[in-house]
Amino acid sequence: MMFSLIRNDNIVYLSxxxxxxxxxxxxxFKERSEFQEVLVFQSSTYGxxxxxxxxxxxxxxxxxxxxxxxxxxxxxxIKSPKNVLVVGGGDGGVLTEISRHxxxxxxxxxxxxxxxxxxxxxxxxQLAVGFDDPRVRLHVGDAVEFLKCAPAGKYDAVVVDxxxxxxxxxxxxxxxxxxxxxxxxxPGGVLCNMAESMWLHTHLIQDMIxxxxxxxKGSVRYAWTSVPTYPSGVIGFLLCATEGxxxxxxxxVNPIEELEGAVQHKRQLKYYNSEIHRAAFALPSFVKREVxxx
Amino acid sequence: MMFSLIRNDNIVYLSxxxxxxxxxxxxxFKERSEFQEVLVFQSSTYGxxxxxxxxxxxxxxxxxxxxxxxxxxxxxxIKSPKNVLVVGGGDGGVLTEISRHxxxxxxxxxxxxxxxxxxxxxxxxQLAVGFDDPRVRLHVGDAVEFLKCAPAGKYDAVVVDxxxxxxxxxxxxxxxxxxxxxxxxxPGGVLCNMAESMWLHTHLIQDMIxxxxxxxKGSVRYAWTSVPTYPSGVIGFLLCATEGxxxxxxxxVNPIEELEGAVQHKRQLKYYNSEIHRAAFALPSFVKREVxxx
Numbered sequence: 001m002m003f004s005l006i007r008n009d010n011i012v013y014l015s016x017x018x019x020x021x022x023x024x025x026x027x028x029f030k031e032r033s034e035f036q037e038v039l040v041f042q043s044s045t046y047g048x049x050x051x052x053x054x055x056x057x058x059x060x061x062x063x064x065x066x067x068x069x070x071x072x073x074x075x076x077x078i079k080s081p082k083n084v085l086v087v088g089g090g091d092g093g094v095l096t097e098i099s100r101h102x103x104x105x106x107x108x109x110x111x112x113x114x115x116x117x118x119x120x121x122x123x124x125x126q127l128a129v130g131f132d133d134p135r136v137r138l139h140v141g142d143a144v145e146f147l148k149c150a151p152a153g154k155y156d157a158v159v160v161d162x163x164x165x166x167x168x169x170x171x172x173x174x175x176x177x178x179x180x181x182x183x184x185x186x187p188g189g190v191l192c193n194m195a196e197s198m199w200l201h202t203h204l205i206q207d208m209i210x211x212x213x214x215x216x217k218g219s220v221r222y223a224w225t226s227v228p229t230y231p232s233g234v235i236g237f238l239l240c241a242t243e244g245x246x247x248x249x250x251x252x253v254n255p256i257e258e259l260e261g262a263v264q265h266k267r268q269l270k271y272y273n274s275e276i277h278r279a280a281f282a283l284p285s286f287v288k289r290e291v292x293x294x
Numbered sequence: 295m296m297f298s299l300i301r302n303d304n305i306v307y308l309s310x311x312x313x314x315x316x317x318x319x320x321x322x323f324k325e326r327s328e329f330q331e332v333l334v335f336q337s338s339t340y341g342x343x344x345x346x347x348x349x350x351x352x353x354x355x356x357x358x359x360x361x362x363x364x365x366x367x368x369x370x371x372i373k374s375p376k377n378v379l380v381v382g383g384g385d386g387g388v389l390t391e392i393s394r395h396x397x398x399x400x401x402x403x404x405x406x407x408x409x410x411x412x413x414x415x416x417x418x419x420q421l422a423v424g425f426d427d428p429r430v431r432l433h434v435g436d437a438v439e440f441l442k443c444a445p446a447g448k449y450d451a452v453v454v455d456x457x458x459x460x461x462x463x464x465x466x467x468x469x470x471x472x473x474x475x476x477x478x479x480x481p482g483g484v485l486c487n488m489a490e491s492m493w494l495h496t497h498l499i500q501d502m503i504x505x506x507x508x509x510x511k512g513s514v515r516y517a518w519t520s521v522p523t524y525p526s527g528v529i530g531f532l533l534c535a536t537e538g539x540x541x542x543x544x545x546x547v548n549p550i551e552e553l554e555g556a557v558q559h560k561r562q563l564k565y566y567n568s569e570i571h572r573a574a575f576a577l578p579s580f581v582k583r584e585v586x587x588x
Contacts, residue, residue, distance in 0.1 A: 017339030019315040045311030062493065065578065199356065199522050226520060226528050228493050233527015234520050268579075275576040282573030284359065284520075284565040 020229070022046055022059075028123055033115035036163075040123045046229060048123055050091060052116070052163050059229050063093055063127070064270035066235060069225045069280065071097030072272045073237055074157045074192035075104075076252035081156040082106065085184065087143040089161035090116035095130025098159070100262040100269075108155075110139045110146040129266060147180035155185050160193040178215045178240075187244025188218065192237050198224055198283070199232035202290040208238055209291060217243035221250070222291070223280035225271070237280075250281050314523070316340055316353075322417055327409035330457075334417045340523060342417055344385060346410070346457050353523050357387055357421070358564035360529060363519045363574065365391035366566045367531055368451045368486035369398075370546035375450040376400065379478065381437040383455035384410035389424025392453070394556040394563075402449075404433045404440040423560060441474035449478050454487040472509045472534075481538025482512065486531050492518055492577070493526040496584040502532055503585060511537035515544070516585070517574035519565070531574075546571050 022043045029040040039051040047060025058066065071094050075081050080103040086094050090111035098107050111117060117138070121128040131138065139146055158181050181191050191212075196204050205222065212220050218241030227235050241247035255274045256262050263269050316337045323334040333345040341354025352360065365388050369375050374397040380388050384405035392401050405411060411432070415422040425432065433440055452475050475485050485506075490498050499516065506514050512535030521529050535541035549568045550556050557563050 017317045017337060019313075021313040021315070023311045043311060064580070199520070224520075226493070226518075226526075228526035228528070232520075232522035234522075270580045271578040273576075273579050273582075276578060279573035279576030282567075282569040284570060285562075285567050286358070286564045288567075 020231070022049060022056075022229070029119055031115065033113050035113045038113075038115050038119055040119060049229075050116075050120070050124065055163060056229050057163065058091060058093065058124075058127075060124070062228050064272075065225050065227045066230075067093035067097050067127070068269060068272035069223070069276075070094060070159055070161055070192055070194065070237055072100075072256055073223055073239060073249070073277060073280065074159060074190045075101055076254045076256055076274070076277060077239070077241075077247055077249045078156060078188070078190055079254050081254070083155045083157075084108070085110070085147075085150070085155045085158045087147075087158065087160045087162060088112075089159065090114075091120040091124055092117070092128035092130040093124075094159055094161045095133060095136055096127055096266065097130075099130055099133040099135070100256070100259065100265040102260060102262075104135060107133065107136045108139060109136060110141060110143040112140070112142055114140045126267060144177055144180065147177075147184055150180075150184040152183050153186045153189075156189050158185060158189070158191045160191065162194055175211050175215065178211055182215050182240075182242055185242045187242055188247060189242050189244070190247055190249075191216065191240040193240070195222065195236040195238040197230065197232045197234050198222075198236055198287045199234060202287065205236060205238075205287075206291045212238060212240045216240040219247050219249060221281055222283065222287075223249070224283075225276075225280055250278055252277050314525070316343060316350075316523070323413055325409065327407050329407045332407075332409050332413055334413055343523075344410075344414070344418065349457060350523050351457065352385060352387065352418075352421075354418070356522050358566075359519050359521045360524075361387035361391050361421070362563060362566035363517070363570075364388060364453055364455055364486055364488065364531055366394075366550055367517055367533060367543070367571060367574065368453060368484045369395055370548045370550055370568070370571060371533070371535075371541055371543045372450060372482070372484055373548050375548070377449045377451075378402070379404070379441075379444070379449045379452045381441075381452065381454045381456060382406075383453065384408075385414040385418055386411070386422035386424040387418075388453055388455045389427065389430055390421055390560065391424075393424055393427040393429070394550070394553065394559040396554060396556075398429060401427065401430045402433060402440075403430060404435060404437040406434070406436055408434045420561060438471055438474065441471075441478055444474075444478040446477050447480045447483075450480060450483050452479060452483075452485045454485065456488055469505050469509065472505055476509050476534075476536055479536045481536055482541060483536050483538070484541055484543075485510065485534040487534070489516065489530040489532040491524065491526045491528050492516075492530055492581045493528060496581065499530060499532075500585045506532060506534045510534040513541050513543060515575055516577065516581075517543070518577075519570075519574055544572055544575050 025042040036053040049059045050057045086109040224236040239249045319336040330347040343353045344351045380403040518530040
């Protein structure tokens with residue numbers, strides 16, 4: 001749990017025992033939505049920064065690592081994904097990444113906070129461009145409700161790009177939520193869920209993996225990537241497959257380098273490639289020990 | 295370039311545009327040596343912390359990632375390393391890691407600042423235990439001078455565990471230094487050199503790689519690992535082999551899991567394993583582009 005202070009022209013992100021600060025050039029937007037405080041500022045060295053309830057969601061400098069990984073880890077692990085659901089992701093970055101995949105026919109996105117979308121379109125147009133893709137259908141509302149109404153087996157892939165499990169995202173780490181996702185996925189469909197830091201949250205990771213092992217009957221794997229402005233400099237992803245055609249997350253069967261126009265599409269891939277995909281699943285020894293179900 | 299302030303019981307590490315702070319429970323040691331300011335404090339959540347000239351060198355929580363990688367990336371890439379030289383590394387952590395390798399017969403260490411060694415023995419005994427290994431020969435002095443006097447071809451591996459290239463470590467990123475290392479290595483011998491952050495220092499990385507490609511005639515590769523308390527949360531390593539028997543850094547021929555007693559030796563390996571070794575060489579697309587000689 002982190003929160004921010006604006007002090008001496010710095011935004012300070014505190015967690016227990018430590019803080020990370022970014023120098024503020026200019027506050028560009030600050031308003032309370034129905035759900036959370038939405039803040040955009042121009043930083044000195046990380047470009048523009050989006051902050052929700054005091055937690056850095058993205059900076060222009062390093063968002064590529066998060067957005068590209070959370071989108072392509074699942075989509076490159078299955079052949080010809082067609083129907084994709086994004087939960088959260090109101091900044092549009094994940095949409096933009098998914099739109100590199102020509103096989104995709106439908107991208108549903110369910111974001112609860114319209115202000116996040118509007119703010120992203122205004123301040124992060126290179127991310128929000130994903131909303132312009134004609135395959136995108138935007139649903140502003142609660143993802144839990146949306147998923148309950150989704151036809152069983154509809155999606156090839158679900159990407160949960162939520163904020164930390166406090167505030168509006170609290171329900172998104174609980175068992176019923178994962179069960180509705182598993183139901184909405186086709187056999188051999190895949191989920192990629194934001195899954196905290198291996199340096200800070202091994203208990204939470206273990207809990208999520210335990211739930212997902214019971215809920216999804218296929219492969220469940222943990223991956224991670226470097227994101228400098230996230231706490232401890234890393235973020236993890238939980239990859240889960242439903243029962244059906246086996247999914248081997250460690251070896252992308254749908255490599256992005258072989259998809260027509262995917263690497264250069266709209267903007268060049270900055271972070272993701274097939275080597276990074278495979279490497280993301282290599283875990284430090286302490287993580288393997290502390291997360292006993294890995 | 296970073297420097298520290300002590301403010302409201304926090305140690306604040308500043309770089310251009312950002313800062314990282316650790317809460318201080320207690321200052322344990324603070325003195326100026328002949329070369330630099332040496333500081334040890336007890337933090338709230340990262341254990342004890344060693345700081346040289348305002349730059350965090352290690353914390354008890356995350357030092358494993360750095361020490362284990364800088365030692366085992368080179369030593370597991372060659373068969374039966376016997377003679378090893380450590381440049382810097384006065385905290386002893388690298389020695390402790392190298393001592394897992396039973397094949398090693400001699401570990402020369404050349405550290406310029408005796409105060410770092412004394413402080414580590416006092417405050418980080420679990421790291422400094424490496425100094426007690428009977429294979430270790432300690433040389434307090436300048437590594438450039440030491441290397442000039444070293445017999446050509448003496449070492450199987452050299453590990454440069456230096457501080458940032460300012461202050462006493464400035465010479466350690468220059469061409470003559472790399473040339474003396476290449477001379478001191480046997481044919482097919484290997485260097486592992488601390489090599490900055492891929493998020494912050496691609497120019498410096500490119501310079502080092504260019505120099506090393508000319509100086510070492512064998513393989514030159516860049517690897518990286520997550521270290522939360524280093525700037526941008528990552529640190530890189532430059533792996534270089536001299537001309538001779540080919541070295542493939544990406545596939546450890548001397549896997550630590552197969553070395554008798556190595557994983558459990560003195561203390562359990564926390565970070566390194568053979569999967570992490572291979573994964574460390576997977577580079578983000580922007581790094582491959584910005585460091586053109588990769």
